[in-house]
Structures are given as C-alpha cells and as structure tokens.
Amino acid sequence: MTTTAPRRPVRIGNASAFYGDRFSALEDLVEGGEIDVVTGDYLAELTMLILWKAARKPTGAGYARTFPRQFARVARRCAERGIKVVVNAGGLDPAGMAAHIREIIAEQGLNLRVAHVEGDDLMPRLAELRAEYPFRNLDTGRALADAGSEPVSANAYLGGWGIAAALTHGADVVIAPRVTDAALVVGAGAWWHGWARTDFDALAGAVAAGHIIECGPQATGGNYANLPEITDRRFPGSPIAELAADGSFVITKHPGTGGLVSPGTVIAQLLYEVDSPIYPNPDVVARFDALTVTQDGPGRVRVSGTTGSPPPALLKVAMNRIGGYRNTMTMVLTGLDIEEKARWATDLLLDTLGGVEQFDDVDIQLLRYDRPDPTCFAEATAHLRITVKHRDRAPVDRAFSDAVLELFVGGYAGFHTTTPPTSATEFGVYWPTTVPATEVTHVVVHADGSWEAVPHCPHTDDRWTGVVAPAPEPDGTPTDFGPRTRAPLGAIVAARSGDKGGKANVGLWTDTDRRWKWLRAHLSTERFRALVPEAAGYEIRRYEFANLRALNFVIVGFLGEGVASCTRTDPQAKGLGEFVRAVHTDIPEVLLEPVGHTALTAAAPLHRAGS
Known part of the structure; x- marks a missing residue:
C-alpha cells in the first residue's frame, strides 16, 4: 500500500x-x-x-x-x-x-x-428576501423595516x-x-x-x-x-x-x-x-x-x-444605508473657566439654531487637553466638538457652521475654531445582519467563461449562532502577590483594539503565567468599566483566551452605528487599547520585575498602594 x-x-x-x-x-x-x-x-x-x-x-x-x-x-x-x-x-x-x-x-x-x-450581492433580490426575513441588526436586534432608510448595498x-x-x-x-x-x-x-x-x-x-x-x-x-x-x-x-x-x-x-x-x-x-x-x-x-x-x-x-x-447555517451580511447628513465644528477654549465657557457657547449656539429639536441628533463633546498652571499654550486649551445630524442637508449645512462663527466676537473670551465653516457631508450607517446560506448562490466564473456554482458546506452547526456567553466573572478569591504599586496597566499588559460595526473590542494579554493569574483575577467587567469611564452605560462582554494569557472585552454600541456615522474622535477604536494600558491600577510589585527579555515592563512605578 x-x-x-x-x-x-x-x-x-x-x-x-x-x-x-x-x-x-x-x-x-x-x-x-x-x-x-x-x-x-x-x-x-x-x-x-x-x-x-x-x-x-x-x-x-x-x-x-x-x-x-x-x-x-x-x-x-x-x-x-x-x-x-x-x-x-x-x-x-x-x-x-x-x-x-x-x-x-x-x-x-x-x-x-x-x-x-x-x-x-443581495441587492437584486432584496425585496424578495425582505418578504421572508426581517434582517435584524446583529448589534441592536432591530428589524430592517424599522431602520428609517433603505439599504444601498447588501453583501453576504x-x-x-x-x-x-x-x-x-x-x-x-x-x-x-x-x-x-x-x-x-x-x-x-x-x-x-x-x-x-x-x-x-x-x-x-x-x-x-x-x-x-x-x-x-x-x-x-x-x-x-x-x-x-x-x-x-x-x-x-x-x-x-x-x-x-x-x-x-x-x-x-x-x-x-x-x-x-x-x-x-x-x-x-x-x-x-x-x-x-x-x-x-x-x-x-x-x-x-x-x-x-x-x-x-x-x-x-x-x-x-x-x-x-x-x-x-447563516451567512453574515454587511448592509449599508444612507443615514442622512452631518456637520462638525470644533471650538477652542483657552485658560480658565473651561466648563463654564463650554456651557455658554453651547447655549448660545443652540439658541441661535432654534434648539436641539431642529436636528435628528446632536453630539457634544468637551475634550480636555488643558492642565492647571500651563507651561505652554497647548496645555491651556480644550476643544468643544459639536456634531449635528439630520436626514436632510439644509439644517446641518452652512446654516450650522456659519452659526458657530457668529459666536466669534459675541461669546466667550478667546473664541476661535479649528476650521473655517464647513459644509455638510453625507454619512452612512452600517447594518450587520444574517441570511440563510441556502439563499445565496456562490458562483465562480472561470477564465474560459464557464460558470460554476459552489455548494455550501453540507454540514452545519448552529451552536455558535448569536452571542456566545461571556466567560464567568472572577470569583473574588484574593490573589496575594505581596505589596502593590500604583502603575499603568501597560507595565505588564499589552493590548490591541479595533471595531466591528458598532462594537469596539480591546484584547489584553500578558507574558507569564503569574501575570496571567493576576490579570484574570484582577480585571473583571466592573473593574474594566471603572478603568474606561466612557464605557459606562454600555453592555460589556468579557471573554478569556487562557491559551494566549489574554482577555477580550467587547463594548456593544460603543461606536454607535459604525465608523461611517460614529461621532467619536477615534471612530474605529484604534487607540482604545493604548488608553487602557495607560490607566493606572494597583499592580503587585513582584509582577513589575523584568522577566527575561520581556518588553512589557514599563517605567518605574510611581508610588506604592496599600498591600
């Protein structure tokens, strides 16, 4: 043989x-x-x-x-x-x-x-398919019929x-x-x-x-x-x-x-x-x-x-809708009374525009870059970033950005903007959903022009359809590694973050079994929420990859309806992992000691916390 x-x-x-x-x-x-x-x-x-x-x-x-x-x-x-x-x-x-x-x-x-x-491409058959399937959004559960606008693309x-x-x-x-x-x-x-x-x-x-x-x-x-x-x-x-x-x-x-x-x-x-x-x-x-x-x-x-x-038995489908129009203006605030200046500017602007009810959505973010006793101009500034959205262009076009400029000499001291008045832009909304694989004809057109249908897998397993249950939370058992020091999590933990539609994920891993034992016990969902205050109010799913000494946190809805419509300054959450690494927490001193050629050890701890 x-x-x-x-x-x-x-x-x-x-x-x-x-x-x-x-x-x-x-x-x-x-x-x-x-x-x-x-x-x-x-x-x-x-x-x-x-x-x-x-x-x-x-x-x-x-x-x-x-x-x-x-x-x-x-x-x-x-x-x-x-x-x-x-x-x-x-x-x-x-x-x-x-x-x-x-x-x-x-x-x-x-x-x-x-x-x-x-x-x-499902667009040629979408009307027929919608009569049979609700095309519910995988993140929100809403049916496509309730979306408010029609898809312009739909691809399995x-x-x-x-x-x-x-x-x-x-x-x-x-x-x-x-x-x-x-x-x-x-x-x-x-x-x-x-x-x-x-x-x-x-x-x-x-x-x-x-x-x-x-x-x-x-x-x-x-x-x-x-x-x-x-x-x-x-x-x-x-x-x-x-x-x-x-x-x-x-x-x-x-x-x-x-x-x-x-x-x-x-x-x-x-x-x-x-x-x-x-x-x-x-x-x-x-x-x-x-x-x-x-x-x-x-x-x-x-x-x-x-x-x-x-x-x-289901295939994921990426749909895109046109959500309407948006415009963003950023006002620079300098020096003292930052929050009061921001409130005044916001009230003046919305009064000029006729109130928030003139828009489908208003997003206001005060981005604090300032610090007490600044040593340079940059350390004295903050940004007031206001984004408006509407299904029609006119309310959010130059009528909005010109109104911001009207505050130039009638608002707070030091008023200026990061850009001149801007025009509205069209934005899209991502709609992740599913369709039975049997409704999709996978085709190859060969070099000689012949056409071949590719069958779907003859075996299917729907155990993992939908949301996979998160890992159990740490049981609270004390992990005694001795005295602790207040230090950035990134001293012993690496990270990679990103986006998936409206969700953001932060993968965190470390390099030794002892560090993993501590990380797994220390970083519960609630502690993660405390480290990332912007995640408050969102569903957070915590998963363990013990084979990689890693945790993955998924923040559902953190990016709204996807990158095309998200109003965050980091709409794809690319920097979120680095933010988490920079946040300080109580880390056992013994875990901060260099391990071989590890590159995870950061600068010396700032001060000792309670043991």
Whole structure:
C-alpha cells in the first residue's frame, strides 16, 4: 500500500490590509523572496459604502481602483514565477475588475488566466428576501423595516471554496467580491492541499492564518503595543503564512524587511476585531482558544492546534444605508473657566439654531487637553466638538457652521475654531445582519467563461449562532502577590483594539503565567468599566483566551452605528487599547520585575498602594 506524502506548506503573503494601504507592498512582497500565493484584502466594512458612492460617479467604478495599477507592476514577475494572485478588490463589481485585469495582461503580452467570484450581492433580490426575513441588526436586534432608510448595498460574506474552485480550474488571478477576510487564505490553502469540505481542523487553521495576515503589517510590528520590542522601525514587511496540510502554520516575513515577527505580534492580531474565542466563518467555526503560539526561530512564529467544527447555517451580511447628513465644528477654549465657557457657547449656539429639536441628533463633546498652571499654550486649551445630524442637508449645512462663527466676537473670551465653516457631508450607517446560506448562490466564473456554482458546506452547526456567553466573572478569591504599586496597566499588559460595526473590542494579554493569574483575577467587567469611564452605560462582554494569557472585552454600541456615522474622535477604536494600558491600577510589585527579555515592563512605578 502506498500513501501520498502531504504537500509542502504553501507560502501565502498578504500585501494589503485595506483600500488605500501601502501602494508598493504588492511589488515589495513579490520581489522580496519566494512565495506561492499573494493575497490582498481591500474591503473593510466601510469600503462597500465608499465603493457604492464611487460607482455612482460618471467615471467611477465599484472596485478598488488601486489594485489594477499595483498588479500592472508585478504581472510579468508573477507569470515568470507562477505566483497566484487572490484579492477581494472586486468589491461591488468583480466582473468589471476581472475585465480590467485581463486588459492589463493583454497589454503586457502575458498568458495569465483570470477568474472571478460572484453571488455575494443581495441587492437584486432584496425585496424578495425582505418578504421572508426581517434582517435584524446583529448589534441592536432591530428589524430592517424599522431602520428609517433603505439599504444601498447588501453583501453576504462568502467563504473560500469559490477561490479554491477557481485555482483548481487553472486560474492565475482570482478576483473576489465580499468574501470574509480569512477566505483568501482558506481558498488558497484548500486548493494547494486538496482539503475536503469536512477537514474542519485544517480549515480552522487556515482561518486563523488568514485572520493573522489579513491586516498586513499589523502582524509584523505595525500598530504594536510593545514599542521597546521593535528594534527595526522601518516600515514592516508584509506577513507570510507558511500553511501546512494539517492547518498548522508559521508566520514570518521576507528577510531584510522592517518590523518584527514575534509571539506578541501574532497574539495581537489574533485578538484583533474578535468577540469570543469561537470564531465563525462560512466554511468552519474556528476555536482560537485551542491553538498554541510558539517561537519557531528568529522572525518565525508557529501556530498549531486550532480546532474546527461545521459552520452555522447563516451567512453574515454587511448592509449599508444612507443615514442622512452631518456637520462638525470644533471650538477652542483657552485658560480658565473651561466648563463654564463650554456651557455658554453651547447655549448660545443652540439658541441661535432654534434648539436641539431642529436636528435628528446632536453630539457634544468637551475634550480636555488643558492642565492647571500651563507651561505652554497647548496645555491651556480644550476643544468643544459639536456634531449635528439630520436626514436632510439644509439644517446641518452652512446654516450650522456659519452659526458657530457668529459666536466669534459675541461669546466667550478667546473664541476661535479649528476650521473655517464647513459644509455638510453625507454619512452612512452600517447594518450587520444574517441570511440563510441556502439563499445565496456562490458562483465562480472561470477564465474560459464557464460558470460554476459552489455548494455550501453540507454540514452545519448552529451552536455558535448569536452571542456566545461571556466567560464567568472572577470569583473574588484574593490573589496575594505581596505589596502593590500604583502603575499603568501597560507595565505588564499589552493590548490591541479595533471595531466591528458598532462594537469596539480591546484584547489584553500578558507574558507569564503569574501575570496571567493576576490579570484574570484582577480585571473583571466592573473593574474594566471603572478603568474606561466612557464605557459606562454600555453592555460589556468579557471573554478569556487562557491559551494566549489574554482577555477580550467587547463594548456593544460603543461606536454607535459604525465608523461611517460614529461621532467619536477615534471612530474605529484604534487607540482604545493604548488608553487602557495607560490607566493606572494597583499592580503587585513582584509582577513589575523584568522577566527575561520581556518588553512589557514599563517605567518605574510611581508610588506604592496599600498591600
């Protein structure tokens, strides 16, 4: 009896984290060393709305227009070396993108086959589907009929099997629409290793690999909390996943490139924009609480042990609505009586405008940058940031911003603004929902024009549909590590934060078992709420990733109705993790002592707290 040895790991490099990412990354990745597949993620949740607006323009297109220019610079090299290209840059028009790529290939006299994926776009059938399904918002539970405006885009998140089918059929370039971020790697891995639809552990490993490299250099030192650990501060090289047949993989990057690949950079990305450790995808439910992260040599981190189970019977759908119009003006307050000046300015402005009832929403934020006894002008200033929204443009257009300027000589002392009067802008509202997978026809259009329907997984498991129960709260058992010191949480804890629609997440992890024992016991939901006062009034879900020595806090509704409509100064919660690290709490002194080459130890503690 003979057996076929597993194929070597496939080297998959990701060159794009979003539409607008580093233009040279694709060329740098292709030219920098050996890879088998290059992927590119261009579709953040906001991007579908951006592409819808672009497609409405006379010369617009519903796809990521930077990718064709990037591809033109590497097409010949990919053809020479047999590198497959898999991107979701097709956006709302994957067929149009595929045609554009074929033109580039023809102009260069190359023989590359281009396929594209379709089936995610629900808009042509939305009226029919709405008669059957309420399309409830996953964050709020509201039915779409109660939303107040109609969707302009509605795209189901497809999995990776359409990509796998295209590659198996001989495609060199695969243009995808709204697939999950991890689907690019899942499809490439399934094609390379010949996985079956029920190889759930291997597929789960591919999901983990795809999730880690989807945001490009965020896995190789970008946006990384442990600043002292990054000794090479050139722009980070793009991440590469060496994905094996069993779903284990190594994260690395090309030699000689900037940044860092360490267990910390990998853990940071595993915790990015997730809820619970149970991570549903259209092809598999991956368990991030089962995997292990270990150093595998310089610049190499191995991830293994990810387990998987059948996917849910529902697909996530990203809808976007036009919420109306908005305008923001920021007034600068200087010196003494900051709060009184802010109240006076607000009262004067709203009286001039006819009251808050003239708007659908008014958001007022007093941002305090001032301090007593300032040593420079910046230390004496605060910002009063007022945002108004309305379904119609006129109430929030120049009528609003000009009214702010009327306070220039009739309001508080020192009045000025950060900008001249501005015009209103249209804003979108993100609406996450679901649809049965059976209502979505996943299609591949091959390079020869033939059409192939891709069946959904024959097995489903709805145990993880909906909200996964948070971890039990710490039982209050004292954790006696001796005397404590008031110090920033970031002295021994790293963080990565981000957005998912209206939710914000903060992943926090540490580097030793003792520190993890303390962190797990210390940081309850209520203590987290106390550390982050802005989270008061929001539902907070606390999840444990014991295998990563990590906690993940999900703040539901913190970002309103998503980045396009959010009025916070950090609408994607990118800085929230760094804020949490900066907040002081009582930390055992013994845990603040350096551990080996740890980079989590911060400056010396400020003062001792009670023991």
